[in-house]
């Protein structure tokens with residue numbers, strides 16, 4: 001398939017408000033037109049009803065956050081702690097829905113993986129927060145203990161894992177950062193640092209003599225570079241530890257990654273694809289592989305390290321996602337228009353330039369009306385990362401953008417409007 005066949009032509013490309021030439025600084029928080037806001041809210045509610053009904057009638061064997069039941073529980077938690085944070089009754093209703101979905105998951109969490117997105121860590125972390133939110137402190141404490149023991153009870157097994165986000169070290173690190181976002185201080189800095197150190201040491205061992213990056217990793221034999229399986233995702237998690245002293249190999253690793261940006265603004269999915277002479281390095285505009293995953297790394301790098309090259313590279317990501325980000329494959333968070341739209345949310349909050357916000361709104365409009373355009377039905381059509389729950393998460397974040405930055409789920413640390421305690 002040629003790269004042109006992977007995406008629709010962007011029908012909004014000539015809209016004046018969406019052009020970088022119209023660059024202006026926002027003087028007020030981003031606004032959603034009232035009619036669009038009504039449609040986004042209705043779609044969000046409708047998706048929640050469909051998901052709850054489907055999972056109640058036929059509990060899924062897949063308990064993961066990525067494609068299974070826990071992902072819908074996370075959507076409920078997100079709505080409870082952002083959109084309805086100030087409406088105690090509605091917030092509690094969503095926490096109770098999440099609790100009900102998680103009851104099924106906790107009895108069958110996967111034993112082969114411990115990460116947030118694809119392993120036991122996600123259901124345990126979400127359940128700990130939900131139980132704390134419902135005031136069930138002892139239950140929350142017990143779940144938190146189980147989550148910590150995934151690492152502490154078998155550290156040597158942990159060190160043997162890969163390091164990437166979906167199945168590896170930083171996928172577990174995300175569980176701990178997620179807990180501290182909702183239950184401040186529940187995970188110690190020393191535990192966070194210890195887990196991060198395992199990931200850094202694995203990257204130092206994986207270093208390639210021929211590649212000028214102090215950290216390098218493989219997953220299934222390939223040197224992946226993107227957010228889901230690769231170096232960009234690992235570095236994004238390590239940057240978010242926000243320690244005064246970053247691991248010393250991190251900045252040169254990010255500089256190396258930035259140097260791999262292609263003339264289009266996209267990034268290759270793996271080192272192996274860089275050596276592909278048939279343009280395969282510039283194929284995918286996905287959160288999982290390509291520029292829509294790198295934007296989050298570049299944004300955190302710019303905020304932490306302050307170098308303009310990261311912002312420039314981030315703006316280039318925005319251009320290629322705008323041109324080629326309306327995918328025929330679908331509208332999901334992982335490889336679809338909703339996940340790609342977080343590129344513009346990220347750039348808007350980084351720069352305050354209104355054309356990024358207009359682009360995010362156009363991608364939301366596209367998702368609202370895209371069901372008849374999508375050429376492939378996802379394997380998990382209601383799920384968080386491949387289906388409609390993720391699109392609903394994006395709608396919630398568009399609505400909430402007037403209240404501040406809305407992080408990419410399961411990669412960036414959440415910013416709930418209310419927090420809980422389990423002590």
Ligand SMILES: [Zn+2]
Pocket residue numbers: 286287288289334335
């Ligand atoms: Zn994907």
